[in-house]
Amino acid sequence: MVKICCIGAGYVGGPTMAVIALKCPKVQVVVVDISTPRITAWNSDQLPIYEPGLDDVVKQCKGKNLFFSTDVEKHVAEADIVFVSVNTPTKTQGLGAGKAADLTYWESAARMIADVSKSDKIVVEKSTVPVKTAEAIERILTHNNKGINFQILSNPEFLAEGTAIKDLFNPDRVLIGGRETSGGQKAIAALRDVYAQWVPIDKIICTNLWSAELSKLAANAFLAQRISSVNAMSALCEATGADVTQVSQAIGKDTRIGPKFLNASVGFGGSCFQKDILNLVYICECHGLAEVANYWKQVIKINDYQKTRFVNRIVSSMFNTVSGKKVAILGFAFKKDTGDTRETPAIDVCKGLIGDKAKISIYDPQVQEEQITRDLALKKFDWDHPVHLQPMSPTSVKQVACVWDAYEATKGAHGICILTEWDEFKLLDYKRIFDGMEKPAFVFDGRNVVDAEKLRKIGFIVYAIGKPLDAWLKDMPAVA
Ligand code: NAI
The missing domain is CATH 3.40.50.720 (NAD(P)-binding Rossmann-like Domain)
Known part of the structure; x- marks a missing residue:
């Protein structure tokens, strides 16, 4: 055996x-x-x-x-x-x-x-x-x-x-x-x-050691690059009135491009993409390939830009301040169907809002409060080194609440940020949510999961990544 x-x-x-x-x-x-x-x-x-x-x-x-x-x-x-x-x-x-x-x-x-x-x-x-x-x-x-x-x-x-x-x-x-x-x-x-x-045997590829090692880094770099490419387009769509979903659909029909992995979002997360690209960048630099290193670095820069742009949009829409306002965060995991929060964009968005003195109320169906508290306390790159655990500062603790229900999270909130594409967020009773919120009530959809038109009919002001902007949002341009 x-x-x-x-x-x-x-x-x-x-x-x-x-x-x-x-x-x-x-x-x-x-x-x-x-x-x-x-x-x-x-x-x-x-x-x-x-x-x-x-x-x-x-x-x-x-x-x-x-x-x-x-x-x-x-x-x-x-x-x-x-x-x-x-x-x-x-x-x-x-x-x-x-x-x-x-x-x-x-x-x-x-x-x-x-x-x-x-x-x-x-x-x-x-x-x-x-x-x-x-x-x-x-x-x-x-x-x-x-x-x-x-x-x-x-x-x-x-x-x-x-x-x-x-x-x-x-x-x-x-x-x-x-x-x-x-x-x-x-x-x-x-x-x-x-x-x-x-x-099947034809799916088992055998190579030399170095090709196999590099292929993994290359695959993650290409995948992340695709997300950053569509996210870069999403900013241009918002500026021009184009709709990123329609653009993705149109370009994805080209068989050389293909339809998968073309959804605009608040940014990629997970334990691998950023770490593996940084690693690739470092290897390129060590080999004197500065141009190649800079090319891949840009994928991460766009990802950071997308998260900052999202936070700026929230703050500028809400009269340029979220100080003391309750903002509901729906979804904390880096994507649906996992409880993994490593490098999730939710961390940067929440930290951005906390920095602007918002009170945030977080709901995720799979992530425990303990994990969220830990994530918001850690410095960049420390998350995979458990020994570096630091307690959260008292001010931040007061600003963050974790709840086990989307309705509880949104009660009395000025705005809702959807940061993970959990299917259940599509099925929420948004009329009930709207009735329980402060007005004007905002939805910032970082994953394009809700039907923006339906929500606008209820009375929400809706921001959806890469989609044509409401008149309200056009009047309050976000500075990235
Ligand atoms: P993880 O952090 O979930 O698991 C790693 C485990 O290794 C931990 O439980 C840790 O306690 C254990 N460990 C560390 N040093 C040890 C030692 N000396 N002896 C015994 N156990 C030890 O990490 P994850 O996500 O499973 O990733 C592992 C590797 O796979 C990483 O290199 C990652 O880049 C790669 N990878 C991850 C993917 C993902 O989706 N998470 C996908 C593909 C690759």
């Missing part, structure tokens, strides 16, 4: 390994983590992450060929294939701070693998890492040369949160990079055999 151990029981390690266990009943999969609360949650009925379909997959294999444990060293020592799916955040200090990937967690995992291994192993990079990381990992693994053969593979994960199980069941492709030696090719074949249990 092949034994797989995955280091890191997070958003990637957990779902990926659960699906491997389900699809390969003859493989034993153990997911290990240094975080005891995370492992305890995986071993309970209340999984640590919310992902549609995940509960069901875990239930089917947990205790049979899928296990979760904090006994990291034991399970690594026993495994034939070790996946490393630990966090690779942006460095906050020292060389490359604010750009380079922080490989502290990766390095410590690699050192531990080297120390505890007594048999040959395939070590798989599942985390997103800078190009050439495999070379560094190889050096760490072989530093004390115990005669053990380690083969390093790069197998980046392309799942999207919110659709992770669907993506894992039916991936667009699986990418495996390895050394072009016979040992490297044998290792590629062993991992390919695992995926081939359910993924």
Whole structure:
């Protein structure tokens, strides 16, 4: 029986390994983590992450060929294939701070693998890492040369949160990079055999190590660039009277462009896009490619611009001040169908409003108050370094309330900001909400989820990203 151990029981390690266990009943999969609360949650009925379909997959294999444990060293020592799916955040200090990937967690995992291994192993990079990381990992693994053969593979994960199980069941492709030696090719074949249990062979792409590592960064950069492109267009649409949805539809019909990922919004979030582009920028700079680095940096600049533009629009529409006014925030997760708030645009929007002294009332169906409080207290890039936790300042605490109902959040509010595209926000009784709000009552739709015309008929002043502006909004131009 092949034994797989995955280091890191997070958003990637957990779902990926659960699906491997389900699809390969003859493989034993153990997911290990240094975080005891995370492992305890995986071993309970209340999984640590919310992902549609995940509960069901875990239930089917947990205790049979899928296990979760904090006994990291034991399970690594026993495994034939070790996946490393630990966090690779942006460095906050020292060389490359604010750009380079922080490989502290990766390095410590690699050192531990080297120390505890007594048999040959395939070590798989599942985390997103800078190009050439495999070379560094190889050096760490072989530093004390115990005669053990380690083969390093790069197998980046392309799942999207919110659709992770669907993506894992039916991936667009699986990418495996390895050394072009016979040992490297044998290792590629062993991992390919695992995926081939359910993924058609023509969807499993095998490359050299560096192509696989770079492809993941490139894929995220292209995806984020698409969002920034449509968001840049949304600002021009508002200025000209064009409608970004119509523009997206028109350009998406071109088969070279395609219709997906063309929705304008308040900006992209999530743990990966910004971090991976910054990492790409850093690598370009290290190779003296300043023009290329600047090109990709612009994707992040537009994303920041879009968030600032949104906050400025809110404040300017409400007579240039939100001081003491209640503003309801509907949605805090970075997208629907996840409870993940890492780099969510909601953090910047809320901080912007708090900075202008608004009182904000937040409702998200999947995000706990504790998480929101923590997110609003953290400095940029600190979110993936749990040790940096800081308490929230007393003023900010007074300005923020988290509630468990959209109606409660909007009661007595001057404005509503929709920041996550949860389906339930389309179904709210907006007449009831309008009746309970201060007047004039505003809706700022950062995801284009509500029917703006219907809301205007009720009496709301509605701002929807990239859509023609109400007369009110035209009279109060926002300065970005
Ligand atoms: P996460 O933060 O949810 O999970 C990482 C886990 O690794 C944590 O539970 C942490 O306690 C554990 N860990 C860290 N160091 C450890 C060590 N030495 N030994 C044992 N456990 C350790 O991170 P997530 O989101 O799962 O991401 C992991 C990697 O996958 C990152 O490189 C990310 O860029 C990449 N990725 C993430 C995607 C996503 O949608 N979240 C998608 C594709 C790739």
